[in-house]
Amino acid sequence: MSDTLLTDLHVKYIQNLGKNKDDLTYHMTAHLRMNAVYWGLTALCVMKHKDALDAEETIEYVMSCWDDEAGGFGAHPGHDAHILSTLSAVQVLAIHEALARIDVTRVVNFILGLQHPSGVFAGDQFGETDTRFLYCAVSALSLLGAIDRLDRERTVTYLASCRNFDGGFGRVAGAESHAAQVWVCTAALAILDRLDVIDVPTLGWWLAERQLPNGGLNGRPEKLEDVCYSYWVLSSMAILNKLTWIDSAALTRFILSAQDSEDGGISDRPGDMVDVFHTLFGVAGLSLLGYPGLDDLDPVYCMPASLIERMGLKKGWKALPRRL
Amino acid sequence: MVFDELLILTLNENKKNKDWSKDALSLTTQLLSTHPDIINPEFYTIWNYRRNILINGIFPISSSEEINELLNNDLAMTTKALKVHPKVYWIWNHRRWCLEHIPESSNSSNTQEWRLSTWEKELFIVERMLDADSRNFLAWDYRRYILSSMPVRRSERAELAYTTKKIEANFSNFSAWHQRTKVLSSLWASGEVDRVSSLQKEFELVQNAMFTLPEDQSAWLYHRWLIGSGDDKSILEREIKVIQTLLDEQPDSKWCMDSMVTYKLMLLNNHLPRGTRESIDITNQCLTLLAQLEELDPMRCQRYRDIGGCKVDELSSLKPSLTR
Ligand SMILES: [Zn+2]
Numbered sequence: 237m238s239d240t241l242l243t244d245l246h247v248k249y250i251q252n253l254g255k256n257k258d259d260l261t262y263h264m265t266a267h268l269r270m271n272a273v274y275w276g277l278t279a280l281c282v283m284k285h286k287d288a289l290d291a292e293e294t295i296e297y298v299m300s301c302w303d304d305e306a307g308g309f310g311a312h313p314g315h316d317a318h319i320l321s322t323l324s325a326v327q328v329l330a331i332h333e334a335l336a337r338i339d340v341t342r343v344v345n346f347i348l349g350l351q352h353p354s355g356v357f358a359g360d361q362f363g364e365t366d367t368r369f370l371y372c373a374v375s376a377l378s379l380l381g382a383i384d385r386l387d388r389e390r391t392v393t394y395l396a397s398c399r400n401f402d403g404g405f406g407r408v409a410g411a412e413s414h415a416a417q418v419w420v421c422t423a424a425l426a427i428l429d430r431l432d433v434i435d436v437p438t439l440g441w442w443l444a445e446r447q448l449p450n451g452g453l454n455g456r457p458e459k460l461e462d463v464c465y466s467y468w469v470l471s472s473m474a475i476l477n478k479l480t481w482i483d484s485a486a487l488t489r490f491i492l493s494a495q496d497s498e499d500g501g502i503s504d505r506p507g508d509m510v511d512v513f514h515t516l517f518g519v520a521g522l523s524l525l526g527y528p529g530l531d532d533l534d535p536v537y538c539m540p541a542s543l544i545e546r547m548g549l550k551k552g553w554k555a556l557p558r559r560l
Numbered sequence: 561m562v563f564d565e566l567l568i569l570t571l572n573e574n575k576k577n578k579d580w581s582k583d584a585l586s587l588t589t590q591l592l593s594t595h596p597d598i599i600n601p602e603f604y605t606i607w608n609y610r611r612n613i614l615i616n617g618i619f620p621i622s623s624s625e626e627i628n629e630l631l632n633n634d635l636a637m638t639t640k641a642l643k644v645h646p647k648v649y650w651i652w653n654h655r656r657w658c659l660e661h662i663p664e665s666s667n668s669s670n671t672q673e674w675r676l677s678t679w680e681k682e683l684f685i686v687e688r689m690l691d692a693d694s695r696n697f698l699a700w701d702y703r704r705y706i707l708s709s710m711p712v713r714r715s716e717r718a719e720l721a722y723t724t725k726k727i728e729a730n731f732s733n734f735s736a737w738h739q740r741t742k743v744l745s746s747l748w749a750s751g752e753v754d755r756v757s758s759l760q761k762e763f764e765l766v767q768n769a770m771f772t773l774p775e776d777q778s779a780w781l782y783h784r785w786l787i788g789s790g791d792d793k794s795i796l797e798r799e800i801k802v803i804q805t806l807l808d809e810q811p812d813s814k815w816c817m818d819s820m821v822t823y824k825l826m827l828l829n830n831h832l833p834r835g836t837r838e839s840i841d842i843t844n845q846c847l848t849l850l851a852q853l854e855e856l857d858p859m860r861c862q863r864y865r866d867i868g869g870c871k872v873d874e875l876s877s878l879k880p881s882l883t884r
Contacts, residue, residue, distance in 0.1 A: 267604055268602070310605070311604075311605075314572045315604075315605040316604070318604065360604075360608070361608070362608060400738070401741060401784070401788075402781055410701075410704050410742055411697065413738075441863070456695070456734065457778055458777065458778060459695065480862040481862055482860065
């Protein structure tokens with residue numbers, strides 16, 4: 237257990253991921269590979285070590301996941317296109333300023349083709365719908381400079397139909413509020429300049445009540461704390477300018493206590509196995525909390541803030557000031 | 561190694577060649593069912609491939625009896641997988657796809673026969689899943705899907721009774737309280753249940769939970785839903801009195817105090833003219849409670865300060881003779 241961020245260890249941990257391709261877990265996690273590339277790269281950017289992974293190699297990997305039949309990206313070569321991996325591919329290419337390598341028109345059409353009449357988006361041709369997929373669509377279209385092709389009214393109407401009395405949002409209309417879904421809905425509304433749909437005092441209250449006595453945050457009432465939920469809650473609060481409504485010092489201590497101080501990486505809670513997903517969301521949370529020495533993270537796109545600003549996409553969120 | 565790499569390679573080859581044969585189908589069965597602990601059920605491309613084989617290769621050469629049987633086999637296969645992986649989206653998703661493809665029965669006097677029995681079975685399975693984990697949000701989402709798509713709609717009163725059973729078994733089950741907000745809204749809107757008299761019963765139910773477990777937020781959240789925006793002055797005043805009784809018993813109850821402040825502010829904003837003796841007294845009571853909350857719940861002290869800050873500004877704008 238450590239009370240400082242073990243940046244060098246985490247960088248090494250991310251560099252070593254996927255090196256051992258004979259490993260069972262490498263195959264077990266193939267369906268998440270593209271997301272993992274995005275999680276690792278973004279964590280490195282926040283820790284100011286973007287160059288720790290070879291850019292050209294990464295770009296080539298992303299391009300090898302192109303599904304030419306569907307016009308989107310799969311999670312791994314040979315896997316079907318899905319909106320989750322397509323957003324990750326767009327994010328990775330944007331970070332490496334390589335969006336010019338893809339057929340933007342086809343990707344935009346793939347995404348737009350997944351919208352249902354209700355306004356929600358499906359993840360792929362088989363039609364499972366979820367506000368996560370709606371966020372993927374809105375974020376990717378925005379990064380690709382094609383947000384004006386989206387039917388905004390229908391999209392916002394669907395988001396509003398997922399809002400609950402507690403101020404939060406669920407996976408689909410009728411579903412219980414859940415921190416991850418709150419983030420995707422809040423961030424999508426931020427991109428669409430429609431935060432007026434949100435009842436800020438009520439949602440701010442619900443989000444603040446996610447913090448538990450040990451400093452960690454949970455994703456729903458009466459559930460356990462988790463580093464990734466800490467990020468979903470935190471980024472939503474940053475977008476609503478309510479980050480001061482929780483105890484940032486206690487949350488910082490909780491995230492730091494979930495580090496593996498021998499081999500690097502961050503887990504969901506202290507003592508558990510680390511993974512790259514929780515490593516990103518741990519580091520991203522610390523960035524929003526003003527942890528010293530980190531780069532700013534944009535909570536709307538979960539990408540480096542300087543890049544989003546250069547692309548002209550920055551919204552009015554507010555993180556805590558960077559400490560020295 | 562147990563992991564069957566060769567099987568995956570063969571499958572990928574078959575998929576590329578659009579092999580929609582029975583042999584290809586049994587290969588996907590092998591991969592998805594024989595190693596439920598080894599093969600990741602999140603391997604979504606294989607689920608997609610399986611559905612494509614069924615739609616394009618198998619269904620066209622099968623009778624409706626055979627199609628019904630194939631789909632029921634898939635439901636049985638995923639029931640096993642769900643027991644090991646209750647939170648894998650792809651499994652729930654595949655079940656939903658199966659349901660959407662259950663054909664009309666060949667019995668001309670009751671074409672809905674197969675659909676009816678399948679939906680009944682699904683409702684039974686999802687109840688067992690919720691017995692095992694009463695907060696599994698994917699199971700709740702699936703339950704709502706099943707109820708909304710039943711060939712013969714079940715009475716919503718039955719669902720209300722189900723939430724009563726779940727809540728009485730465990731007052732902390734916020735998922736059940738949430739479901740109750742949705743079911744009751746619908747029953748009130750249709751007029752099937754009289755809102756005014758049912759509201760009284762709901763207050764009794766939730767007060768029972770609040771007095772039993774005052775530190776549990778589930779009941780307080782539900783209470784807030786019942787109060788809504790506080791348009792009914794007599795309900796507000798009555799509930800403030802009830803909470804005062806509990807607060808007298810439990811002077812350190814944070815949820816009592818927080819709800820008290822919220823409801824008193826509703827009384828001020830919705831029902832009392834500004835600047836009267838009564839409204840100034842209530843404002844001062846709120847400020848006292850907020851100061852106590854800052855002490856009692858330091859993690860969220862800034863939220864209490866922000867709420868109090870607005871009220872202090874309002875007080876100081878009034879005539880000095882009226883403020884103390
Ligand atoms: Zn987590």
